[in-house]
């Protein structure tokens with residue numbers, strides 16, 4: 001895992017325009033879920049386009065430890081032969097989720113619904129992230145937890161003989177919490193209900209339906225989503241084609257907008273409306289961003305995203321848009337650094353508990369590179385292009401892949417090179433970032 005290696009600094013600098021067509025790796029959210037749902041399905045689930053990055057490979061290893069057979073063909077197709085709902089076995093060793101919040105939290109739900117014990121460990125970043133948000137509902141379902149103060153990793157779960165189906169109102173906008181409760185509910189007799197006051201990415205719901213689960217989504221009087229899952233379904237093996245990850249495409253999209261003269265197309269990007277808040281915001285800022293070849297694939301909207309270098313203007317990003325672009329604020333802040341006038345981002349409290357405190361990390365990285373920004377408790381204002389030069393700084397990535405990639409993109413358009421202190425962290429979600437960006441004309445140098 002990245003954290004075990006010595007840091008490998010990397011610098012990015014401005015050069016020629018970025019031009020060309022690329023495909024980014026598969027969506028991380030769908031990749032984790034494909035492996036987990038396959039593990040509780042009798043028969044062989046096939047997955048094309050799985051994200052082969054540390055976070056997801058950690059989930060594959062965990063599913064093997066729980067008794068599923070997970071293999072990769074020479075042509076890159078993955079196969080998961082599962083054990084059926086309720087069939088997971090007790091793992092012998094600890095489950096190491098590395099840097100992966102999604103992998104660990106969804107697995108807590110999946111395993112919590114089984115009468116097995118499992119110990120979860122992770123890297124320094126994952127070990128400081130709050131797990132109580134998942135453990136609280138799981139305790140209500142009968143799961144026993146041994147954790148250190150503050151409900152952080154390392155921790156051990158023991159699922160009950162029979163999990164209790166509950167009704168749970170998710171207190172923060174989090175697809176991970178929603179999904180953990182639903183996955184535990186898979187093996188609970190009866191109906192598990194999750195109420196989401198604010199809609200978050202809905203891959204769990206869509207994919208469970210695809211696997212044949214009895215699941216309904218109703219919109220309540222106050223606009224909340226009420227998700228009901230009937231436990232103990234017999235899931236049917238699927239063939240899944242994972243589209244490109246919009247959260248990875250985001251880096252190439254913003255680079256294409258801020259590097260003068262660029263024209264970049266990212267093919268086959270997932271365009272689920274609960275994931276596309278960044279693209280909406282960039283268009284509001286004046287981006288020349290178009291969707292070509294829109295189509296449906298595997299129950300999801302996908303398309304090719306084309307961007308051409310644009311003059312951007314600062315905007316106010318409404319807080320209610322945050323769940324649909326929660327992973328994209330670091331790269332939006334970079335776009336905002338090149339915009340005319342301030343960009344105001346609000347409703348960002350969840351950014352404080354990501355792989356790093358992303359609000360603080362973004363503000364620090366911008367300051368180190370001559371970009372004026374104001375960090376609030378749950379807001380960030382980037383003042384836009386001033387008169388001074390941008391770049392020249394070193395950014396502390398703090399085990400956060402998205403901080404690393406966002407600031408390398410800053411460097412591709414800055415007046416002076418930008419250095420990140422550790423590029424190894426990019427392997428968690430986007431190992432081919434550097435080579436894909438170099439293919440478009442981006443210039444990087446080991447520092």
Ligand code: S3P
Pocket residue numbers: 028029030102173174175176177179201326327350
């Ligand atoms: C994810 C949910 C989000 C997101 C993460 C992936 C998922 O986390 O940040 O990268 O796949 O469910 P939260 O649920 O903590 O918002």
